[in-house]
Amino acid sequence: MVNALDPQNMNSFSEASVSVEIETEDMTLNIGPQHPSTHGVLRLVAKVDGEKVHDVKPVLGYMHRGYEKLAEVRSYPQITTLVNRIDWVAGFSNEIPFIAGAERLMEIEVPERAKHIRLILTEMARISSHFVFNGAYALEVGALTPIFYAMEDRERVLDLIESVTGGRFHPNFNRIGGVKPAAGAGPTSKKNIQDLPAGFYRDTKVAMEKVIQAADQFQNLIGGNEVFKKRTKNVGVLTAETAEAYGVSGPILRASGVKSDLRTQTDYLPYDQFDYDIPVGENGDCYDRWDVRVKEMVESAKIVLQAIDSMPSGPLQAKVPKVIKVPQGRTYVRAENPKGEMGYYIVSDGGLGPYRLKVRTASFSNVSILPIMLEGALLPDLIAIMGSLDFVLGDVDR
Amino acid sequence: MTEVLVKVGFLAIAALNGAIIFTIMDVKGASWMQRRPGPLHVGLRGFIFPLAEILKFVQKEDIIPTEVDRPVFKWAPAYVMVSCVALFAVVPMSPTLVVADLELGVFFALAISSLGTIGVLTAGWSSANKYSLMGGLRAAGQLIAYELPLILAVVGVVIQAETMSLVGIVEKQIEWGVPFVVGGQIVGFLIFMVAATAEMMRVPFDMPIGESELTMGFMTEYSGIRFLIFYISEYMNMFILCAIASTLFLGGYHVPLLPTEWVNFYGPVVLLTKTAILGFILVAIRWSQPRFREDQLQNLAWKILIPASLVNILVTAVMKVGF
Numbered sequence: 001m002v003n004a005l006d007p008q009n010m011n012s013f014s015e016a017s018v019s020v021e022i023e024t025e026d027m028t029l030n031i032g033p034q035h036p037s038t039h040g041v042l043r044l045v046a047k048v049d050g051e052k053v054h055d056v057k058p059v060l061g062y063m064h065r066g067y068e069k070l071a072e073v074r075s076y077p078q079i080t081t082l083v084n085r086i087d088w089v090a091g092f093s094n095e096i097p098f099i100a101g102a103e104r105l106m107e108i109e110v111p112e113r114a115k116h117i118r119l120i121l122t123e124m125a126r127i128s129s130h131f132v133f134n135g136a137y138a139l140e141v142g143a144l145t146p147i148f149y150a151m152e153d154r155e156r157v158l159d160l161i162e163s164v165t166g167g168r169f170h171p172n173f174n175r176i177g178g179v180k181p182a183a184g185a186g187p188t189s190k191k192n193i194q195d196l197p198a199g200f201y202r203d204t205k206v207a208m209e210k211v212i213q214a215a216d217q218f219q220n221l222i223g224g225n226e227v228f229k230k231r232t233k234n235v236g237v238l239t240a241e242t243a244e245a246y247g248v249s250g251p252i253l254r255a256s257g258v259k260s261d262l263r264t265q266t267d268y269l270p271y272d273q274f275d276y277d278i279p280v281g282e283n284g285d286c287y288d289r290w291d292v293r294v295k296e297m298v299e300s301a302k303i304v305l306q307a308i309d310s311m312p313s314g315p316l317q318a319k320v321p322k323v324i325k326v327p328q329g330r331t332y333v334r335a336e337n338p339k340g341e342m343g344y345y346i347v348s349d350g351g352l353g354p355y356r357l358k359v360r361t362a363s364f365s366n367v368s369i370l371p372i373m374l375e376g377a378l379l380p381d382l383i384a385i386m387g388s389l390d391f392v393l394g395d396v397d398r
Numbered sequence: 399m400t401e402v403l404v405k406v407g408f409l410a411i412a413a414l415n416g417a418i419i420f421t422i423m424d425v426k427g428a429s430w431m432q433r434r435p436g437p438l439h440v441g442l443r444g445f446i447f448p449l450a451e452i453l454k455f456v457q458k459e460d461i462i463p464t465e466v467d468r469p470v471f472k473w474a475p476a477y478v479m480v481s482c483v484a485l486f487a488v489v490p491m492s493p494t495l496v497v498a499d500l501e502l503g504v505f506f507a508l509a510i511s512s513l514g515t516i517g518v519l520t521a522g523w524s525s526a527n528k529y530s531l532m533g534g535l536r537a538a539g540q541l542i543a544y545e546l547p548l549i550l551a552v553v554g555v556v557i558q559a560e561t562m563s564l565v566g567i568v569e570k571q572i573e574w575g576v577p578f579v580v581g582g583q584i585v586g587f588l589i590f591m592v593a594a595t596a597e598m599m600r601v602p603f604d605m606p607i608g609e610s611e612l613t614m615g616f617m618t619e620y621s622g623i624r625f626l627i628f629y630i631s632e633y634m635n636m637f638i639l640c641a642i643a644s645t646l647f648l649g650g651y652h653v654p655l656l657p658t659e660w661v662n663f664y665g666p667v668v669l670l671t672k673t674a675i676l677g678f679i680l681v682a683i684r685w686s687q688p689r690f691r692e693d694q695l696q697n698l699a700w701k702i703l704i705p706a707s708l709v710n711i712l713v714t715a716v717m718k719v720g721f
Contacts, residue, residue, distance in 0.1 A: 029528050029529075037610045037611070051693075141688040142602065142604070142608070143687060143689075144601070144684075148432035148433060149433075227602055227688045227690060228688045231690070231691060379611060380608070
C-alpha cells in the first residue's frame with residue numbers, strides 16, 4: 001500500500017502523471033467535393049488531428065469540361081460562348097483576352113468606342129465578382145446577413161450588363177474587331193448605328209455611386225466587426241516571395257504587398273487613360289485579401305465613371321472580312337481578371353479555328369498555394385483561408 | 399394522477415408554443431435585417447411560416463444511414479428535447495402558476511440543462527460521420543466550458559436572494575423593489591447571457607453546427623422529424639433560457655410599481671414580454687455577427703467569463719456580509 005500523502009511518494013506521483021501520453025492517429029477528412037464552402041466541387045483531402053490540420057491535398061478535376069479541346073473544333077466567333085463559362089462569376093472578362101489575342105494575330109485596330117465599352121463591362125464584371133466574394137466570404141466565417149446585401153447590390157450591376165449585352169452571366173458580347181451592337185438599342189437599321197441602350201449613362205452613374213456606397217457599407221459592416229477581425233487578422237499569412245514563387249496573381253498577390261496589376265502593365269484595354277489606385281495590402285493575411293477586394297470595387301467604379309464621361313464616339317466595329325480566318329502564328333495575351341491573371345495562348349494554322357488554345361486561369365495557380373497555407377492551420381481557419389482565395393471551380397478546372 | 403398529466407401537458411404545450419413564437423421572431427428578424435421577402439410577405443404576412451416549416455419536415459422521409467448506431471441515433475434528439483421541456487417546469491409564470499416550485503429550483507434547472515449535452519454528444523458519435531463526430535466533440539467541449547460561468551453567474555443571485563427557489567428569488571426582487579440586474583447583478587446577467595448563448599449553440603457560438611465548416615455538425619445525418627426535433631429544441635432552449643434569465647435577473651413575472659395582488663393576471667404576460675425582449679437581442683446578434691473560432695471560444699470561457707464570474711461572486715458575498 002502506497003501512501004499518496006507521504007511527501008516521499010509525492011515526487012514519483014507527479015512524474016507519473018506527466019509522462020502519460022495518449023497516442024493519437026490523424027483522421028483523414030474529406031472536405032468536398034460536396035461541401036458548402038468549397039465554391040463548387042473542389043475536394044480537399046485533409047489530415048486532421050482534432051481541429052488541427054496537418055496536411056492538405058487539393059484534388060481537382062471534378063469540374064473539367066475540356067474547353068481547350070472544344071475550342072479546337074470551333075471557329076473563332078464561336079469560342080467566346082465557351083470561354084464565357086470559365087469563370088462564370090465574371091463572364092465578360094473571360095472574353096477579352098481571347099478576342100484581343102485573335103485581333104492581334106489578324107492585326108485589326110479596334111475602334112476606341114468599342115474598347116471603352118469593353119472596359120466598362122469588364123470593370124462591371126469585376127465589381128459583380130467582388131460582390132459575390134464579399135457575401136460568400138462573410139458566410140464562410142459565419143455571418144449570415146451580408147450575402148443578402150451583396151446579392152442585392154450586385155443585381156444592379158448585372159442589370160446594367162444585361163441591358164447592354166442581353167445576358168447577365170454569359171454576355172457573349174465581344175466580336176472580333178469590336179463589340180456586338182447593343183441589345184437594348186432597338187431595331188437594326190443601316191443608317192442608325194445600334195449603340196448603348198437609352199439611359200445607360202444615367203443608370204450607370206447611379207449604380208456606380210451605389211457601388212461606392214455599398215463598399216463603404218461593407219467596410220463598416222464586415223470590416224469593422226470585431227469577430228470578423230479576430231477570425232481573419234494574422235490568419236493565413238502569405239508572404240510576397242511565396243506568392244510570387246507559386247504564380248499567385250490578382251488581389252491575393254496585391255494583398256501580400258506586391259503592386260502588380262496587368263491593367264497598368266499591358267495594353268489590352270485603354271486603362272492608361274484613367275486615373276485610379278491599385279490597392280495593396282500590408283500583411284498578406286485573410287483580412288488584407290478581403291480589404292484589397294473591397295477597395296478594388298471602389299476603384300473599378302471610379303474607372304467606370306471616368307469612362308462614361310470620356311466615352312468617344314465612332315463605330316463599334318472595325319472592318320473585318322465576312323469569313324474570319326486568323327493568319328498563321330501564335331500569341332499570348334494576358335489580362336487582369338477579378339481573380340487574377342488570365343491568359344490565352346493561341347496557336348493558329350491559318351484556319352477557321354485555333355489549332356491549339358491554352359488557357360491560363362488565375363484560380364488554378366491560386367489554389368496551388370493551399371497546401372502551403374493550410375499546413376498547421378485550424379479547421380475553421382482552413383475555411384477562412386480557402387474562402388479568402390476567392391476561386392471559382394470553373395476557373396480551376398476549365 | 400390527473401394533476402400530473404395536466405402539468406406535463408401544460409409543460410409540453412407551453413414549451414412548444416414558446417419555441418414557435420421564437421421561430422417566428424427569428425425568421426421575421428432575419429427577413430427584416432436581410433430584406434428577405436419570404437417570411438415577411440408570404441402566407442398571412444409570414445406568420446404561418448413556422449407551420450409550413452414543420453409540415454415540410456414531418457412529411458419528409460426520415461433517413462437513417464446504414465452505418466449508424468441505430469438505437470443511439472434514434473434516441474439522441476429525444477434527450478435534447480426532454481432536457482428543454484423539463485427545464486421549463488421550474489419557471490414561475492406567477493407565484494401560483496408554476497409546475498413545480500422546487501426548493502432547489504436553480505439547482506434543478508442547471509442540472510437538467512446539462513442533460514442536453516448527452517443528446518448532442520451521442521448524436522455526433524452515433525452518426526458514423528466525421529463531420530458529426532467533430533460537431534459532437536465541439537459541442538461537448540463548449541457545453542462543459544460554458545456550464546461553469548452559467549452556474550457561477552447564478553451563484554451571485556442565489557447569494558443575494560438567500561434562496562434557490564425561483565419563486566423565492568422573484569419574491570425577493572419584489573421585496574427589494576428593483577430587479578437584481580439593477581440591484582448589483584449586472585455583471586452576472588451579462589455573463590449569464592453570453593454563457594446561455596453558447597449553451598444554445600447560437601451565433602456567434604454555433605461552432606458545433608457551423609454549416610460552412612462542418613456542414614451541419616452533429617445534425618448532418620439527421621433528416622425529417624428527427625431533424626425537426628433538434629430544430630425545435632434549439633428554439634425551445636432559447637425560449638426557456640431567456641425565461642430563466644428574466645426570472646433570475648429581470649424580476650420575473652413582476653415589474654416594479656404594479657400592484658402585487660394582481661400578479662396572477664399580468665404575471666405570464668410580463669414574463670413573456672421580458673423573455674421576448676431577451677430573445678430579440680439574441681436574434682439580432684445571430685443575424686449580425688460572424689462565428690468565433692473554437693479556440694477563441696474556449697479562451698473566452700476559461701480566461702474571461704469564469705474569472706469574471708468568480709470575482710462577481712466574491713463582490714456579492716462581501717456586499718452581503720458587509721452591509
